[in-house]
Structure formats: C-alpha cells, structure tokens
Amino acid sequence: MNRLLASVSIAAVLAFAGAAMAEVKVGAPAPDFKATDSNGKTVALSEFKGKTVVMEWTNNGCPYVKKHYGAGNMQALQKKYTGEGVVWLTVASSPQGEQGYVTAAEANGDTKARGAAPTAVLLDSKSNIARLYEARNTPLMVVVDAKGQVAYMGAIDDKPTANPADIPGAKNYVAQALDELKAGKPVSVASTKAYGCYVKYAPQS
Amino acid sequence: MARNAGRQGPGEAKRHRAAALGLAVFSLMGAPGIGAAEELVKPRLLSESASVRPGGTAWLAVELTMQPGWHTYWRNPGDAGQATEIAWTLPAGFSSGEIQWPVPKPFATEMVTSYGYAGKVALLTPVTAPASAQAGTTATVAADVTWLVCEKICVPGEAKLDIKLKVAADAPVDAANAAIFAQARAALPRPAKGMAAGRATDEAITLDLPPGLAEGIGAGEVAFLPFDGALIDHGAEQRLQRADGRATLTLRRGPKLGPLTGAFPGLLVVRDTSGAAGQAYELTVAMTAQ
Numbered sequence: 001m002n003r004l005l006a007s008v009s010i011a012a013v014l015a016f017a018g019a020a021m022a023e024v025k026v027g028a029p030a031p032d033f034k035a036t037d038s039n040g041k042t043v044a045l046s047e048f049k050g051k052t053v054v055m056e057w058t059n060n061g062c063p064y065v066k067k068h069y070g071a072g073n074m075q076a077l078q079k080k081y082t083g084e085g086v087v088w089l090t091v092a093s094s095p096q097g098e099q100g101y102v103t104a105a106e107a108n109g110d111t112k113a114r115g116a117a118p119t120a121v122l123l124d125s126k127s128n129i130a131r132l133y134e135a136r137n138t139p140l141m142v143v144v145d146a147k148g149q150v151a152y153m154g155a156i157d158d159k160p161t162a163n164p165a166d167i168p169g170a171k172n173y174v175a176q177a178l179d180e181l182k183a184g185k186p187v188s189v190a191s192t193k194a195y196g197c198y199v200k201y202a203p204q205s
Numbered sequence: 206m207a208r209n210a211g212r213q214g215p216g217e218a219k220r221h222r223a224a225a226l227g228l229a230v231f232s233l234m235g236a237p238g239i240g241a242a243e244e245l246v247k248p249r250l251l252s253e254s255a256s257v258r259p260g261g262t263a264w265l266a267v268e269l270t271m272q273p274g275w276h277t278y279w280r281n282p283g284d285a286g287q288a289t290e291i292a293w294t295l296p297a298g299f300s301s302g303e304i305q306w307p308v309p310k311p312f313a314t315e316m317v318t319s320y321g322y323a324g325k326v327a328l329l330t331p332v333t334a335p336a337s338a339q340a341g342t343t344a345t346v347a348a349d350v351t352w353l354v355c356e357k358i359c360v361p362g363e364a365k366l367d368i369k370l371k372v373a374a375d376a377p378v379d380a381a382n383a384a385i386f387a388q389a390r391a392a393l394p395r396p397a398k399g400m401a402a403g404r405a406t407d408e409a410i411t412l413d414l415p416p417g418l419a420e421g422i423g424a425g426e427v428a429f430l431p432f433d434g435a436l437i438d439h440g441a442e443q444r445l446q447r448a449d450g451r452a453t454l455t456l457r458r459g460p461k462l463g464p465l466t467g468a469f470p471g472l473l474v475v476r477d478t479s480g481a482a483g484q485a486y487e488l489t490v491a492m493t494a495q
Contacts, residue, residue, distance in 0.1 A: 026462060
C-alpha cells in the first residue's frame with residue numbers, strides 16, 4: 001500500500017477512534033460533573049440520583065433561545081416540571097467574550113427578568129460540561145432519568161425555527177419525555193437532532 | 206415604494222422591506238452593535254429570461270450576498286444553523302420546483318461543523334407556466350425567503366421579493382444575468398454513476414462506494430454530506446479505506462438512532478491532495494440489512 005495513504009489512513013483511524021469515544025449516549029449513564037451555579041454553590045449531577053433531571057443549554061443572545069423565552073415557553077416548562085419534582089439545570093457554556101457568557105449576577109438577573117424557574121443555573125464558562133455532553137446547539141435539551149441514565153437528548157421541539165409562532169403547533173420532546181417517565185412508560189422519542197445557534201467553546205486547555 | 210418598471214433591469218425584482226425591517230429590529234434587541242439583518246444578507250430575485258413560454262420553464266435564482274465573515278446554510282445545515290427556505294406565491298396554474306443547491310463549504314469550530322455558503326450564493330429554482338398561459342400577459346412570481354446568517358453569532362433574516370415575467374412564445378436568455386446562472390449551474394453537484402451500499406452499526410455507517418467513483422477519487426480525500434442532518438456527526442473524521450479498486454467510507458452516527466433502512470441521498474465531495482475542492486457527486490446510499 002502506498003505509504004502516504006497508509007499513514008493518512010492510520011491517522012484518520014486514530015482520530016476517528018478518539019472521536020468515537022464520546023461519553024454521552026442515550027440509554028447509558030449520564031456523565032457526572034461538578035459545576036458552580038449562579039449562587040456560588042457547587043452542583044454535581046450525581047447528587048440528583050433518584051430524581052429526573054433536565055439540562056438546558058442556553059445562550060441569552062441566540063434567536064432560538066429567545067424564541068422560547070420570549071414566548072414564555074421555556075419558563076412554563078420549568079415551572080410545570082420543577083413543580084413535579086424534576087431538577088432543571090440551565091447551563092451557560094459560552095466563554096467570556098462570546099455571546100451567551102454571563103456572570104453569576106447577570107445569570108440571576110436574567111432569571112428574574114424573564115420569570116424563569118430553573119433549579120440552578122450552571123456557569124460553565126470553561127465549556128467543560130458542554131464538551132462532556134458534546135453540546136452543539138442552544139437550546140440543547142438532555143433529560144436524565146432517576147437511575148442517572150440519559151433518557152432524551154436533542155431538540156426542545158420538532159419545529160427547528162427561530163419563529164415563536166411555531167411553538168403552539170410544535171411537539172415538545174422534553175414535555176413528552178418527562179410525561180412518559182412520570183407514567184413509567186418508555187421514552188418514545190429518545191434522540192433527535194437539536195437545532196439552534198452553535199455552542200461557543202472556550203479554547204481547550 | 207414607487208414602481209419604476211422602465212428603469213429596472215429586465216428580470217430584476219423589487220424588495221419589500223417591511224418584513225425584513227421587522228425582523229431586523231427583533232434581532233437588534235439581542236445583538237447590540239450588529240447591523241440590521243437585511244444588511245448582513247443582500248437578497249435578489251433574478252430570472253434567467255425576462256419571459257416564460259406557455260407550458261415552459263423559467264429558471265429563477267434567489268441570490269444571497271453575505272457580508273464578509275458571515276455565512277448562510279445548505280439544505281442540511283450540519284450540526285447547527287438553518288437552511289434557507291423559499292416559499293413561492295405563483296399565479297394560477299404555475300408551479301415551482303425544488304431549490305438546486307450548489308455544493309456547500311464546511312464551517313468548522315472545535316465541536317460544530319456546519320455546511321453553507323460565504324460571499325455569494327445563487328439558489329436556482331424552476332418555475333413552470335401552464336400551457337394555458339396567455340402570450341402577452343404578465344406573471345408576477347413572489348418569493349418569501351427566510352435564512353439564518355451566522356458569523357460568531359446568528360441572525361435570522363427574511364425578504365419578500367417578486368419578479369414580473371412576460372408570457373411570450375419566445376423566452377431568450379437575459380444577457381445581464383447569464384454569468385450568474387452559468388456560475389450557479391457550474392457549482393451544482395453531478396449525479397454519481399451507481400449507488401453506494403450502506404451498512405450501519407450503533408456507532409457507524411459504512412459506505413461502499415461504487416467502483417467508478419472509487420477510481421475517480423485517486424489519492425484525494427472525500428467527505429460524505431447527507432441531505433438528512435440527523436444521520437451523522439458532521440464534524441467527526443470520515444475514514445476512507447481502499448482495497449482492490451474498492452473504497453469504503455466510515456461515518457460516525459448522529460442523533461438518529463436504531464436500524465437504518467431504505468436509501469438516503471447526499472453529496473460525495475472530493476478534494477485533491479492539496480485540499481482544493483475537486484468534484485462533488487450526488488450519491489444515493491442504499492442500506493443493506495443489519
């Protein structure tokens with residue numbers, strides 16, 4: 001075999017193998033992490049074992065996030081399901097200098113101003129949790145069941161637009177997964193392609 | 206806005222700014238310091254000919270000119286983004302066809318790979334007149350174009366464009382736009398000879414490329430871009446292996462889980478050893494039993 005081709009192939013195999021060792025997979029344990037929330041408290045995913053957890057990737061400047069917050073859709077989901085005992089973690093992974101970055105004070109200001117009701121807002125400005133979950137979009141929604149397994153990962157709903165008029169007619173995958181988990185049913189749609197702005201990453205350290 | 210049919214170039218459209226401005230204001234609220242959405246993208250609706258024959262097909266183009274550094278998206282935007290959409294309003298009996306998408310470029314960050322266009326892109330679409338269309342009449346064709354344009358941040362945009370076509374027995378090509386249409390056609394993928402056989406596991410999809418295509422690749426690199434955005438991880442390395450004149454390409458799976466059946470189309474983009482873009486083929490992958 002041509003030596004150049006062989007070395008290119010080997011490099012590609014190694015790169016592929018690296019990429020294939022993703023931590024997050026529907027049906028598998030959700031990768032654990034520790035983060036600081038907007039009130040300075042340390043939050044670990046593992047502390048919520050026994051509860052259903054929603055992780056919601058956000059960027060307060062992204063038109064697709066603003067679609068759901070502007071229409072009150074995200075807040076309504078947060079209120080309804082935290083009211084049922086679900087833990088709702090909003091994750092801000094943008095690094096300083098990029099759209100979506102928030103200080104603790106700004107995160108709390110946003111929560112108050114828009115009437116949001118997450119259990120906690122995680123400040124992930126080194127993008128560590130994003131990298132762990134291969135978050136590519138805002139909003140990205142991950143539902144972790146009480147056993148700590150990823151039960152749903154993907155889009156918030158089935159209308160991948162920035163138009164709030166599309167919300168009422170859309171099928172909300174998060175609500176569907178949470179309702180099914182509550183009823184002890186299997187999650188009928190466990191994985192979809194998320195839509196929205198791309199997640200801004202801090203340079204890998 | 207006053208009409209000025211005499212001064213407009215043949216086949217050039219008028220723009221209605223209201224919808225674009227409305228969205229621009231909406232976008233400005235979250236994007237301080239950024240220009241209005243319509244300035245990031247300048248849209249035009251062009252026709253290859255000023256006329257259309259009764260029963261004939263007129264080729265129209267939605268041309269988007271992006272500010273430097275900004276890009277709009279392909280039919281499958283990749284990991285993030287949103288494809289440009291065109292909603293047509295046509296006179297009775299007229300019909301429109303599908304957008305003919307030029308071969309896109311990848312835009313990659315550490316974790317996200319998208320497909321789209323920078324600079325300028327012309328999206329060709331055929332519009333067909335009914336045989337009953339009367340020569341001497343004028344057909345107004347309207348396009349409601351929505352797009353997402355991104356640089357480091359993303360801004361949705363919209364424009365309502367329209368164009369007047371004369372219904373006539375003769376529909377000569379308009380010299381003013383000829384270069385734009387020729388360039389747009391040259392940027393389209395070619396059909397591949399033969400299909401690829403696909404096999405899927407939980408982690409990967411492997412494509413067996415048809416022999417003629419495999420030979421044509423030479424020592425260059427290939428990438429497969431499916432039209433369906435949920436099938437693969439667009440940023441993952443695509444491993445090409447060759448043996449005995451055959452070539453297989455292994456792709457990392459995306460969010461669509463479970464067995465894959467049937468067939469799905471995509472582009473096979475070939476780059477030569479210097480990385481320059483070579484050929485692009487529209488290739489259908491037929492999934493074999495798993």
